[in-house]
Amino acid sequence: MTTLVIGANGQIGCQFCALAHAAGEPIRAMIRHPGQQPWFEERGIETVIADLEGDFTHxxxxxxxxxxxxxxxxxxxxxKTLLIDLYGAIRAVDAARERGLSRFLMVSAMRAENPQAAPEKLRPYMAAKFAADAYLRASGMPHVILKPGRLTDDPASERVAASLEETDGENRVSRGNVAHALLHLVKARELVDREFVLLDGQRSMAEVLA
Incomplete structure (x- = not known):
């Protein structure tokens, strides 16, 4: 029942891996090179060396x-946005489906639903997320798509919202809250083919990610 974490060395990935390991969730952190291993090994987290731009199916x-x-x-x-955020995600979906895995949890972005509404410099990224999400939906792979708002480094409050209406238009969420949301979703294996917007707010994870 191990969860593979692709992007484990990123800001959200590291926080999620630490939370999941502390909660007793079996995880495997996929990292690009051995120099990234010590942080995970010090915490007793299993790693695997693989690159989204190469062969990573192992x-x-x-x-x-x-x-x-x-x-x-x-x-x-x-x-790189095309090769990693789009094509890397597509290849990962294909690998998960071919191996018969039970679920694919995708961290997307709230503005991916309408890339042209994003700031100009973010539009290629949002377009890549839009296409990767569409591919996942059409793949037949059981999935959950998490759509955070603008990411911040604020401390995790574990209190969240599901819409701008709840936040008076504040389109932001801490990376820590995204990591906590991922832990909740990893545990909630009954959730399939669902999509959730995630913002900082006042409600519990269990209420928003129901």
Missing amino acids: AFDDCDQVVFTAGSGPHTGPD
Whole structure:
């Protein structure tokens, strides 16, 4: 019942891995190179070396579900956005389906539903997320798509909202709250083919991610 975490070395990925391990959830952190291993090994978290731009199918061995929270990052160009955020996600969906995994949990973005409404510099990223989400929906792979608002480094409150109406238009959520939401979703294995917007708010994870 191991969960493969793609993008484990990212800001959300690291927080989620620490939370999941502390909660006793079996996880495998997919990382790109050995230099990233010490942080995980110090915490007793299993790792696998694999690259979304290469052959990474071995990372799925003996896993039951996937959390995809990988991203090319803000300092790369549209080429990496296409290769990682879009094509990497597509290849991961295909690998999960071919291996018969039970679920694919995708970290997307709230504005991915309408990329042209995003700030200009974010539109290629949002378009990649839009297409990756559409591919996942059409794949037949049981899935959950989590759509956070604008990410911040505020402390995790574990209090969230599901719409802008609840937040008076505040389109933001802490990375810590996203990590806590992923832990809730990983445990809630009965949730399939669902999509959730996630913002900082006043309600519990269990209420919003029901």
